[in-house]
Amino acid sequence: MGENYVVEVKNLNKTYGKKKVLDDVSLYVKPNEIVGFIGPNGAGKSTTMKCICNLIYPDSGEIKINGYDLFKNREKALESQAALIENPGLYQDMTGRENINMIAKLRNISKERVKEIYEFTEIGEALDRKVSGYSMGMKQRLGLGIAIMSKPRFIILDEPTSGLDPTGIIHLRNTIQKLIKEEDMSILFSSHQLGEVEKLADRIICINKGKIIETPKSLEQRYRYIFQVNDNDRAYKILTEEIKIGKAEKISTDTIKVELDNQEELDIILQEFIKVKIKILDIHKESIDVEAVYKEVYGDE
Numbered sequence: 001m002g003e004n005y006v007v008e009v010k011n012l013n014k015t016y017g018k019k020k021v022l023d024d025v026s027l028y029v030k031p032n033e034i035v036g037f038i039g040p041n042g043a044g045k046s047t048t049m050k051c052i053c054n055l056i057y058p059d060s061g062e063i064k065i066n067g068y069d070l071f072k073n074r075e076k077a078l079e080s081q082a083a084l085i086e087n088p089g090l091y092q093d094m095t096g097r098e099n100i101n102m103i104a105k106l107r108n109i110s111k112e113r114v115k116e117i118y119e120f121t122e123i124g125e126a127l128d129r130k131v132s133g134y135s136m137g138m139k140q141r142l143g144l145g146i147a148i149m150s151k152p153r154f155i156i157l158d159e160p161t162s163g164l165d166p167t168g169i170i171h172l173r174n175t176i177q178k179l180i181k182e183e184d185m186s187i188l189f190s191s192h193q194l195g196e197v198e199k200l201a202d203r204i205i206c207i208n209k210g211k212i213i214e215t216p217k218s219l220e221q222r223y224r225y226i227f228q229v230n231d232n233d234r235a236y237k238i239l240t241e242e243i244k245i246g247k248a249e250k251i252s253t254d255t256i257k258v259e260l261d262n263q264e265e266l267d268i269i270l271q272e273f274i275k276v277k278i279k280i281l282d283i284h285k286e287s288i289d290v291e292a293v294y295k296e297v298y299g300d301e
């Protein structure tokens with residue numbers, strides 16, 4: 001593997017009967033990246049994800065997870081990943097806590113980690129109630145907590161927000177962002193809710209009729225930040241002439257837009273600004289206009 005990818009999929013092909021469902025699908029996910037996987041119904045999202053999770057076999061192709069070949073070194077490859085595909089498989093007659101404890105025992109998880117997972121789910125006192133009475137959002141968070149118990153590097157979520165009400169969606173979004181920050185994971189998730197993809201994804205991958213469609217270059221990336229600082233000219237000079245990170249552009253008298261290659265570069269910039277006493281008045285991440293991408297890629301489909 002050339003670059004440091006957490007997941008690398010190359011030339012996946014899958015046929016059902018005479019229908020070619022995946023046609024030379026290749027994709028990758030980098031460390032700490034949240035990648036949104038979009039496409040119309042029947043495009044091949046679930047099939048691709050199920051291949052990566054080893055739930056179905058492709059006819060041909062290569063899948064590497066955390067550097068391990070899924071077909072040659074299955075156990076190691078699967079150790080590094082977790083998935084939430086369709087409904088989380090929970091025992092409805094047991095409490096949330098019992099569900100966690102049971103899997104923790106099977107996987108030999110430490111007591112400290114189990115405690116972390118109780119907290120992570122943010123289910124609170126309801127952890128001691130039966131799962132059958134949980135809302136869809138609580139079930140999703142419990143499922144997610146169980147999925148990440150053994151600290152995978154990568155997690156696949158197939159339509160994680162479907163069936164959730166707006167509160168559930170917001171809660172799940174926060175949970176996913178927490179995963180990236182605190183658990184050092186990468187995520188590939190599929191969704192039809194473009195607004196959600198826009199809020200969450202660092203990058204998107206488009207698929208249609210089993211083929212990956214090249215994302216328009218202008219909309220491809222992800223780590224675009226708008227800084228508002230107290231000394232725009234000095235900040236610009238530092239970015240372009242001193243630390244030389246990313247592509248900086250002055251967009252008004254007190255704001256600069258910076259396009260970065262990864263999240264770590266943001267830390268370097270922040271540290272430098274603090275060091276040279278440039279005051280950051282505001283900073284926000286510019287999201288991808290997923291609807292524009294979708295329209296450009298799929299037309300009115």
Ligand SMILES: Nc1ncnc2c1ncn2[C@@H]1O[C@H](COP(=O)(O)OP(=O)(O)OP(=O)(O)O)[C@@H](O)[C@H]1O
Nearest residue numbers: 016017021039040041042043044045046047048192
């Ligand atoms: N087990 C199967 N047998 C036959 N055809 C299948 C099977 N699973 C999926 N397909 C077909 O493969 C194609 C891709 O399906 P897939 O579920 O991967 O699409 P998707 O992009 O996830 O769609 P959706 O957004 O509707 O979930 C569809 O035409 C589907 O009918």
